[in-house]
Amino acid sequence: MMGVVENSTRRGRPSGRAKVWREAGLRLHDLSFLRAVVQGLAPAVAAQRYLPELVADARVVSAYLRRAVQVAGDILNGVGEQTAALAVTGITRSQVQSTDCESARAAQSKVDVPSLDEFAEEIGAEDFSEREILELYQERYGDQVAAAPATPPASQAVSADAVLRALGIVQSRGVVLPKPTDPCRLWFSEGLNRRLREQGIEQLQALVAFINRHGRHWYRHVAGVGQDRARRLAEWLVQHEPYLELKIAPRCRWDIERSELARTGPAGLLPASGMAQFEPGGGFSLRGSGANAAGAADDTQAIKAWLDTLSFKSPHTRTAYARDAQRLLYWAHERSKSLSTLTVSDAADHARFLVDPPAHWLCALPTRRQDDDWRPMRGALSDASAARALAAIGHLYGFLVETGYLVANPFSRIHRASSRGKGPQIDTTRSFRASQLQMLVEVVQAMSAGPSRRRARALLMLMGSTGVRIGELGGTWGDVIATTVDLEEGGQARDGHCIRVLGKGGKERMLPLQPSVLQALQEHLDDRKALEKQGLLPTCEPERTPLISVVAKPVGPDLANAAGGLSAAGIHRVIKALCERAAKNCEDPRVAAEFREASAHWMRHTFAHAVLRASGGDLPVTQQLLGHASLSTTGIYLKADMGQRFRAVLAMPLMFDRERQDPR
Template identity: 30%
Template sequence: MRSSGRKLHAGHFAFMRALVEGLDLDKSWDRYLATEGSATDKRVKRSTIAWIRSEFAAAAKRENKPGTARLVLLNLGGPTEDAPAPASKPTAKAPPTLEEFVQAIGMEDFSEAEQIERYVEEYGKASQEDPKERTRLQRRARLIKRQLLALDWLEQSVSQLPAGGDSVEAWFAPSLAGHLKKAGLHTLFLLAERINGVGWRWWTVAPGIGELKGARITEWMKLHADSTYLPIGEHALIRRSEADPGQLALVVRPATDLVPLEKFKVPAELDGSQGAFRAERSLLSASNDYEAITAWLATKQEQPNTQRAYRREAERLLLWTVLERGKAMSSLTTEDAMAFMAFLKEPPARWCAPRHLQRWSPLWRPLEGPLKAPARQQAQRILSGLFNFLMKQSYMIGNPFSGVTPPKVPVRPLGSGRTLTRDQWAALEAVAAEDKSLLGRRRARALHWLYATGLRTAELCAAKCGDLEAVDYIDATGAQRVGWILNVIGKGTKHRGVVVPSSLVDEFQRDLADHGKGTVTDEANKGLAILADLDKDDQGNKEGWTPSGLYKAMKRVMQSAAATMDGPNAERLMAASTHWLRHSHASHGLNSGAVSMMVARQNMGHASLNTLSKYLTTERDVAIREIEKFAGGKKPHE
């Protein structure tokens, strides 16, 4: 049953006019009613046409036009999905009586003349040269003209325009509206917000709505933007890979609102030019707090990952200071700093959004949710560093965060709770090996490189073929072999050489050869990312995944592996992330005895062996085995 809350729009009338005029049914459907469903779905088509006619008739009756109500129920446009005409009438069976025919097609309320005309249309055998046939055709033409005039009158009387606050069920087919509502998109406003905020693939949030239906809904929303006052950006009409960065940059306009730092407009009275704790003379040319933050971030431009982390914390502080505290950043007191740390622990919902929403999106927010103690501790450390920098540059006279007690974080072994077991790793390998698609092979490549090298996500994303170096070495048998070192610039812009198993390089070489790209040492491949999409490199794309893209790719593999396991194993894999592979590399290598502390330290990029010792569980395992032996292998309650 269709919702009584559905409204009639211009598309319904245009479609029915096309039907009356005998135009192609499927083409008319795709043109005017594509959001109702597929033109090939006869059931949907029949029920939609029947609903439209019934709504037309009901509207005419409300206007005290019973004749018009009967007229719009007539099918005058030839065969339709709700009244299909047989290819050929059976000759062996006599036609039904007029009474039987009328009951079969539901024309009991029509005049006898109309009933006879329809009966003759279906079963008459007179030729067009017959005067009676000509009379019938003339009468039918008059009825079609009357019906078209009736549709024009009805459209003026009952057709409505969509408004932004309307429910989706008022304008879309019940099944489509149901999928949208399950995804939390209850109104046209929320739907437009989602489309503009995510772009082409906005529909992934709503199971049951695929790419085709999503594109049709987007087009419908764009068509009715004048009445809803909900414009759909051009970026939402094309795939992300085809979108111009400049186009995306225009989606969110500069504002004094919850927008990224680069779009944030600080009111003049809160910009810090007259901050309470500004020093008289500064080594910075910055005249306000925003410019001071920019100068601080510029000192980290050679460390893009560090710069992103610093920007995130400064961004949150500046937004909170202006939007929530109503102060300039250079006017913050120690009490303000304490209030900000409490805010990070329990931020309002409007400050939070999923992490996958990118900075160009109007749905972006500075937080995902409440920050745990380690994240708050890091935020305080970074912000204290910001104010120390500003003090050293004589921009400010004090550091409000220096008097704030840092959150207490329990000291736990490095990687504790974030290391995969051998069985969990085996499940990941198995799932990755099963996917033979091009994307699946690329995910498997990333999975094995992360685990076998212990690289950080950003380090692997930045790795190029030109960073690989072939070196001669002597193996355990005394034979000379060729090994591989990946030259990495890690934290603090420190260089280290990470040993890469030759099996990984060999596998990568085979992939390159399959795509006609030579070897990793070829000059043409020097700038090719280790994780590049080799199928797209022909268009000049040498880049691999971004850290965010790699994170999502690995989460997909981990979720698939979780589906193959039960209980705690499944829960652990669902919670795992790319960084777990780095911890697992160190833990598995050290505890198996296959990797020494010295080698693990070099691959992981840790400054101290003491850090690596926290991965070792051998002493713990020995202790458990000895106590179990002492107790006779019995459980305490036994």
């Protein structure tokens, strides 16, 4: 097994000189490297092409080549192939010796050329990127390096065919193939592993998941990893997909031209040109014969008019409704139908489709709509989610009928996606226990001191003490309002702060803030101000400054707005990352599984249970804090506390005292 261990360098520096170590066996990329050298490719060029992330000068590559030769020879001698061992060591030794002689002659005839690391130390390149240092190095010493004599062909030393056959024996007897559970340290340099560990990446499967989650520019989330190294790592993972049994998403691959992706739409669903209209031509249609109040001439215009009527609803609800309608359009398109030609039978089929979609509708990896591998669904909807989607579709068709665009609503009787449940119901048991909350606190405390930890702390404290929905966290500091309240403690008024949030249906509510929560938010604000001073975030007026912001740049547009405010997707990702760390630290598999299933909404359910206990079961107060439209919805939390039910039943007197039971 070959590996590279970097000398410690300052952040942003290329690795320069490195120490090479080995354990028993060779990696598949080592054999590719050796084959390229045998076939006449310069070792430094072969290393750049085949080794996953070795960034070093020619002397490091030469040392790496010597080690690979030694291990290959040991493997061949160990299986009784002494002739093949001599062939391998002979041809690669000539390569190494030629390279060493050329380096010596160049050193005698020219000014001594420093290594890349020495050059970086010389210019004090703390603020230079890896690419910039390489360009400066090439500009100063490129002519001297280029003037070195070319390496003589390998065929002058020994038959290349004999060596390739020998390497084939090595591959069949001694090659080590990557496995998804392999630690990254077995394959990559210590410097890279240190940076990956900072992101919680310990195994190859975790690295693949991280790349697929963040896309082609995943390296922006890992300090010290530049574009070139990220590209080579991704290409190495693609080459080893058959052994890892893990796929790199097309949007993360560098070997696919983006122009080619742009020419193709989601296979099997929609043409690249977009949504074609299937207007009826004398067949069945529910379209009204006259003018309609929506002023719509086709389905697209009708849906836009419907979306305009949703302006009174929350942005989260509008997004969900639009997604449900678009999914219906895709589904109808696949059946060569339009909204106007769907029947009651189609409506029932669509309900069944939501809980059991076909494979070509699903995408296992997170993708963006503009990516080639995007699909409309990540998996089958739960009964509750499907029922909510059908409610949105029913709302759409009700509007189309009311405005005269359609004459009937085929979805009017379709309210459930399956017979497994009775429709949407709040699952209030999906909440954190006190011990789990403490584990999340410990996860945050274990984070490196800095903006990320302070934001995580502020976010957990805010959600845990207010019960806000994730879609209600897009407010600004203008929503934090100072107030004076009478707590009936000695009859004295007390100064405090509230946060104003806009909930479902555009309803506004005021939520009290604990002083410690306000302080945590203020510390997070100070970190944002530091980014503003660096020019990484736009300067905002205090009342327009996002309450929860990004803590580093760049961040994708799906995770933050133009002002740097963290989006609902960004907040979801922060909470999921904390839960994943808690799961890794958890010894109980059942609790670990709960953490991995948890989401930001669990904090809302946790708050609801906590405030009911703190208020002595005061439903009206809890209803106002949660923003429920109905008191019966809030009452579900009382019904869901199974622990209280058990305690009540176990506290009841027994009908028979066991000690006094008839022995018969």
